[in-house]
Every structure is written in C-alpha cells, then in structure tokens.
Amino acid sequence: MPKLLILSTEADEFRRLIEGAALPRLEIFTASEAKAALATGADCEILYGEAWLMRDVISQMPNLQWAQSMSAGVERLLAPELRRDYILTNSRGVFGQMMCEYVIAYLLAHERKIFERHRSQQARHWDRSEIGRLRGKTMGVLGVGSIGCEVARTSKHFGMAVRGYTRSSESCPHVDVYYHGDALLEFAAGCDYLVSVLPNTPETHHIVDSAFLEALPEQVLVMNIGRGSALDQTALIRALETKQIAAAVLDVFEKEPLSEDHPFWNTPNLLMTFHTSAMSEPADLAPVFIENYKRFVTGEKLNYIVDFELGY
C-alpha cells in the first residue's frame, strides 16, 4: 500500500479532503513541519506539501518516488544541490481564477480611481471627474501558462486586446498576438497594462528591467503576480519616481517578506499586496493531488510534471 506524507500547516484539512475522496490503497501520514515529518513519514513514497517545507525533507526520504507541490512555484526544490531522482509535479489550474480576480480588482481600482473617489467622499465632495475603463485597452501578459491564459480570457471578457509573450508556446486561444525571443520590447511598446506571471528561472531573471520599462507607454500600469525575480526593483522605483510609467501593483518580491526599510513601502504610485494574489484553500488544491494520485496508481502519466532544467 503506497504511503503518503502530507506536509503542510493545514495538513489535517488536506487529510480530511483526501480521505473524503476514498482513494484506493493509501496510507496517510501528516506533519506541519520537517522534524515531525521525518519522525513519522520518512519512508513514504509520496510527498504532498508546501514547497518551502518539502525542501527540508526530500533528501531524507529514501523511498520517494513522487512529490506534489501545493503551489505553482517550485524554485525551492530546484537548487542544483538537491536530488532530482523523483517525479516533481506542481499545482496548476487552481490559481488562475483567484489571480484574475486580483488583476481585475487592481486594474479597476486604478481606472475607476477608487482611492481618489473615497477621499472625495471623506471631503464631502460630489466628484464627477473623469474615470477610465478597461474596454478597448491592450493587456500584455508576460508568461502565458495556465494562469496567464486565464488572465487573457478575463481580459477578453472585458473587451481588451491581448498580447502574450512566451518562450515558444502559443496554446492559449485568448491571446490575439504572440511575441517571442527578441520581440520583447516590441511586445512592451503596445501595452496599456502589463501583467507578469513568470516563474523564477534563470531566463526570466530581471526580464522587466530599465530597457523594458522604457519601452512601455507612459500610461502603463505594471503588475507582478508571478515571481519577484522577474522584475528589477531599482529600475521599477526609478520608472515610478520619474513618472516614466503610471503605476505599479506588486504581489511578489525578490525577498519575502519585504524588509521594513525597503524603499517599496513608500514608492509613489506603487500599491503592494503580500503574496496573496492566489491565496488558496485546501479545498481548491486537494483535487489536483487526488486526480494525480489516481493517475499514479494506474500508472498513467502525471499531470503538471516539472522539468528540472526549465524550472517549471
């Protein structure tokens, strides 16, 4: 009977959900941190957990065949010194909708001047100054995987044109025009909104740099919901301070949590959230594991296998 180790601060809730699925032949162990995990579940063949916790146990699980991450980002499991003799899968298809709500929330807060209108209310001012709209704008999606494709789909719903920048794939039907390779600045030049959904890989490091920011139109709103490493922080601060770009919204940072003295806290026209754009609940995530476990026991190919070289 396969043994599963669930490693999460919400391990009990995941156990309840997985037990509820009545999966065939499965013994379940749970832990909320590495030490307890190794005490009870070191001989498990399957690991399902949060990537940052998994990192500390994979080297001490001799029978490990398959590890499923609860997040999309798995860069913590990709360091060259870590083993790669197991199948690593990540979670996809569950974050897109939450992240779309995030993207649209902040685009509309910007266009609808939600903060300014609130200040007008506080000042008892009947404020009918002009507001903007999404309809007719051009959305640029940097990295069009399953999340980026959801962002594209919602952008089309609101009547936007959508351009996508990817390494090579063109599989999302909601993107009007694709750009690849050297066409990065050409891609940037037409965006009213720029949303980066890129993972943390050597190829995406600081892809949004000063040259990219200069290529963007000055009315652009830049949003990062992928990984902080895609964006050159110093270049962004300069672009905002000099009004080279209109605004930015960041959910992810090169180092999280952000240090208390980081200049981002009061950079002008920068709104921040705190890696919560895709805050998910176990009930959203567990189905990804459950489907993959069914594939595992029947010998089918697993969904969402991570390529250790590509990093996603």
Added chain:
Amino acid sequence: MPKLLILSTEADEFRRLIEGAALPRLEIFTASEAKAALATGADCEILYGEAWLMRDVISQMPNLQWAQSMSAGVERLLAPELRRDYILTNSRGVFGQMMCEYVIAYLLAHERKIFERHRSQQARHWDRSEIGRLRGKTMGVLGVGSIGCEVARTSKHFGMAVRGYTRSSESCPHVDVYYHGDALLEFAAGCDYLVSVLPNTPETHHIVDSAFLEALPEQVLVMNIGRGSALDQTALIRALETKQIAAAVLDVFEKEPLSEDHPFWNTPNLLMTFHTSAMSEPADLAPVFIENYKRFVTGEKLNYIVDFELGY
C-alpha cells in the same frame, strides 16, 4: 429635410460624430442649454439630448415627432403634466459594460480588502490576512434589462450563481433563477451581492426598504446603480449602522447632488460615487442615435421606445 436639434453640453462633439456618419437628408442644429435651443431649433422634428435639458424644451417644439435621450433614465420626461404626443426613445446597450466594470470594481475592492491592504502598506505591515473571492458567490440582480443582463453575464464569467428579480420578463440567458412579484424577499434571502439596476417608476419606489434589507443575509453587499428612488435611505443607514448588512456602494441618490449635510457622507461601511458608474462619452452614445435615425427615415420601428405608462 428633417431637422435635428442636439441639446447637450457636448453638442459639438455629437454633431461631429453624427456628421461623420454621413446620414441622408439631415439638417443639424446644436445648443448646450434650453434658451439657445429654442432660439435656433424650436421647429425641429427630432430632438437628441440629455433628458434634464430636454424637459425644458419639448413643450415648445411644435413639430416634435421623435426625441432620443442620451441616457437610459428618462423620468424627467415622464411627469404627468408633460406632453406625450411624440415618440420617446432612450439609450440602451451602451451603459452595460461600463456599469459592469463599476460593479466588479467595487465587489472586488470589498472582497480583496483593497483599502485595508493599502493601510497595511502605509503601516509597513506584511499583511497576509484572509481575503474573499467572487467565485462561488450568489449575485442578485434587481431589474434585469439590458444593463442587468450585462451584470449577470459578467457575474457568470467570475463563477457566480445569478438570481434575477423582474416584473415579468425572463429574457436574459445569464440568470440562473428568476423571481417575480411576491417572491421579492425570497429573492433577497439568497444574495451575497445585491445590485439594483431599477429605473425610477412608481412600482420601484423604495423597493429596497427595511423588510427587504432584513431579508438579506448579513454578509451581503448592497449596490445601487439604477436610480436612488429604489432605495429607502433611512432604512439603509439603519441597516449599516446596526451591521444588519455588511456594506453598501451607492452611485445614485434620491436627490442629486447629495446635500452637504446628508448622513450618507459618513455612514459606516458605505462607499459612494457620484452618478458616474456609466459615465459615457459621445463616441459611445452617438451610434444609438445614428442607428435610430436610419430607422426613422426608412419608417422602421425605432429601437428602445419608452412606454410612458411603464416609465421605461
């Protein structure tokens, strides 16, 4: 040759757009207020304008055959003492998308705690407190015409269930369940969000009253983007002050602009905007007139004819 009087503070822009459409046989007069309108355009057969300006001229246009309002709401032209011996059409199909952006903007600001997150940023606090989502919620649309149907369509896009309350029609395919007549409180009881798109008619007066507000679940967010008269202000203030409902967002009011001493300015958990949810530009509106003019000259039935009795 038919004579058209354009009566709007943006009359010149409307003239440019209508001239650009190269309509057959049309002489155009423009004015931005009633006195000038009557000096130059009193003998026109066609009036295209803002309803609040039109009210002061229709009685003095002996040749008037057709008046097209630039807004959806035309209650100013429906007073019993005003003439009804002409065809009155309003503008539809152009406000829905802007109003959807408004609805989604404020629903997401609420769920995503945009104001709280901003305060956390100002306090340099890495705030990962829980946030809500639209997906899985139930939207209640009070009044399902073309605007309400757009709100329903966007609600479905975000994975909401949609219930609609109408007098009798069930023509919008994006509504899951319809309620009519006496089923008003039953309709209210299941709503996570309530959006009123109702026009100002005797039947809709204070339809959102204390009984209705009591029937709503306590987590509900109430939004009014139709006409202020649909909502009993005193009852709403009490419901917000006693936390009987979670929050409200109002764009329309019984008397606009809101007086400086109105209690709404600082009612708790109430956000206000200032009749700007569907702020439209001449370029959005002119096509409605242009299409109707083509129908007028060919003798076809006009779009969006207002029933003086029903009031919409």
